[in-house]
Amino acid sequence: MRLSAWADRQAAAVMILPAVLILLAFSLFPLLASAYLALSRFSLAAGGYKIRFVGTRNFAKLLIGSEQFHFLGTFGRLSVLDYLILGLAVASCGYGLWRYLAGGRAGLLGLAGRLIAGLLALALLALALIVLNAPGFPGSLVVTLVYVVAGVALQFALGLGLALLCAQPLKGRNFFRIVFFIPLMVTPVGIAYAFRMLADMGKGPFAPIWQLFGLAQFSWASDPWSARLVVMIGDAWQWTPFLFLVLLAAIENQPRDQVEAARIDGASSFQIFRDITWPAIAPVAATVVLIRLIEAFKIIDLPNVLTNGGPGIATESLTLHAFIAWRTQDLGASAAVGYSLLFVATVTCVAFFNLVAQRTRRHEA
Amino acid sequence: MTPARSLHQRLLEPADVGAMAPLAKLACYGLLGLWTIVVLFPLYWLLVTSVKLPIHVDAGPVYLPFVDFMPSGHAWRYIFVELGNDTLRPYLNSVIIALGSTALAVLFGSLAAYALVRIQYRVTVGSILAFILILAGVVAAAWRFGVPWPLATAIGLALFLLFLGSLNRHLKQALGNNDILFWMISNRIMPPVVAVLPIYIMFQQLKLLDTHLGLIITYMAVNLPIVVWLMRDFFAAIPVDLEESAQIDGASKLRILFTIVLPLARAGLVACTLLVLILAWNEYLLALFLSTADAQTLPILVAAQNATRGPQWWYMSVLIVIMIAPVILITVLLQRFIAQGILVGAVKG
Helix, strand or coil, X not given: CHHHHHHHHCXXXXXXXXXXXXXXXXXXXXXXXXXXXXXXXEXXXXXXXXXXXXXXXXXXXXXXXXXXXXXXXXXXXXXXXXHHHHHHHHHHHHHHHHHHHHCCCCCHHHHHHXXXXXXXXXXXXHHHHHHHCCCCEECHHHHHHHHHHHHHHHHHHHHHHHHHHHCCCCCCHHHHHHHHHHHHHXXXXXXXXXXXXXXXXXXXXXXXXXXXXXXXXXXHHHCHHHHHHHHHHHHHHHHHHHHHHHHHHHHHCCCHHHXXXXXXXXXXXXXXXXXXXXXXXXXXXXXXXXXXXXXXXXXXXXXXXXXXXXXXXXXXXXXXXXXXXXXXXXXXXXXXXXXXXXXXXXXXXXXXXXXXXXXXXXXXC | CCCCCCHHHHHHCCCCCCCCCHHHHHHHHHHHHHHHHHHHHHHHHHHHHCCCCHHHHHCCCCCCECCCECCCCHHHHHHHHHCCHHHHHHHHHHHHHHHHHHHHHHHHHHHHHHHHHHCCCXXXXXXXXXXXXXXXXXXXXXXXXXXXXXXXXXXXXXXXXXXXXXXXXXCCCEECHHHHHHHHHHCCXXXXXXXXXXXHHHHHHHCCCCCHHHHHHHHHHHHHHHHHHHHXXXXXXXXXXXXXXXXXXXXXXXXXXXXXXXXXXXXXXXXXXXXXXXXXXXXXXXXXHHCCCCCCCHHHXXXXXXXXXXXXXXXXXXXXXHHHHHHHHHXXXXXXXXXXXXXXXXHXX
């Protein structure tokens, strides 16, 4: 009895402390320890291991040293078009910054955040252009960006399309809703193998089709882009349901009377979508894309099982890169890759939240 | 009287406002049906492959059991009878780890979520600073200078409590409930690969590598922010009057939570539990780092098939089918709950 009375007086602490302590031990502490690991060299020694501080040498190795091809990629030559794209990107970033400063509501934090995000975006764009050009070959950083940007865009388009279809007054909508939801919950490792079987050009179910086109001898796993495409298809199969589910709920919450009034006035479906549906679902769409972005950066299951990161390093994501470095006992490099991923993912997500998600909300108010 | 409609009109124009034109309807069903096939075909192919003989796979695709080929249970027999324990053990591991971590995550997460809804917290900047400094000291002492962990922790804790009072008086700026909540949720942004290396070293010290307990604790920690995020909303939707009258009757906070609030938030609790359960069941990266043999989970077993035996699809399909069957079953039967959990988390933002 006395124990419970004491517990009740301390209820405020008793209730929140377990969660706080768990997160401190498994999130904050590893985060800090990992920062130290990223700055040190890990080696096995007699009866255990030795950790020696080496400063930024791990990062130098990734950025300009022996692991550059693995992390950044092999550099190619830029064409005139690439310079044009880059110039355009620099100009639009500069214009955005100028408008922010001229808007009269600029703060120090906002400026710093925009500078970091803008510079990172430009650097990543330049990197992507350089490594995707002819003798170049992308490293795990650009491959991860391809998965994130192209993958999330594809999944958003598919999810939105399916949600719009499912929002129509049709019979059997509930059936579609349940079926479309399934892939989200299926174990990713299982999905990866299923798609490996499906994509097999000699023994998979589509083999007759490949034979028809004379492609039976072609192996998707040995071509970088087809391998990446298969990974992205598997990822889209799994994650489209998430965007579908949330967007469908948002569409069903849109103002019905406005839609009906517009329809009676003779507005086309496209006009209704552009002027009523889209503004109504934009905040939810931004949020759900943000959540998806956060998860997309962590991709590992599919590339690891589908292609083992190959051919070569063509499908290797950053998380997989970190795992491979860990497996070869290079804990410093592994932590450095992890930290780079953390930096890119955090800046991207925070920038998306402040520059895109918040703006859709402002319109709502 | 409505004017007679031509065939062209009848196909392309809706019969009345709010309905759809027949052709548009057909197109809708066509596209939805197409995606249904996209969703279900990989699952069908897994199921079919699991009853194929090697020859049915190697000689090129056959599609329909009993029509194209005679199904055989040889792969199932091999996985369950000949491999027996090698299959059963990872399966049991997965069950234990998923259930254990989910139970703990939901328990601690609900406690914290309820506290964040009903109790006002003020965490002063001073106490956070003191905590960080002393934690750094403890880690440095133990890691660099070989002071035993328990001793260093005890000294650190004592110092922290000692300094807490005086520091709070000097650095008064405080963080509130929303800041705590944001900190908890922001943990999800961190890629797990960043955290897993120190956890690996920590578990090595504590002899928790490749044990059930180690994975249970880790999964619990990873899923805790989701529970807090979801349950907070479910708790916030419950009217406060009931709890207030119970409080006047002398019920303790914890008792109110367990006897009044949790039963009222049942739907949310189910949604949250299912979601976390499935996440724990599917988890791959952490298990890859933290388990090798004894605590190996199903996804690791499946992924390892490739390395050990090459793509023997019939066996692999059996393993995948038994791995994803429970998840799909839960999803189809309880879709309403899980979808609600995802929606609450995503729509609120």
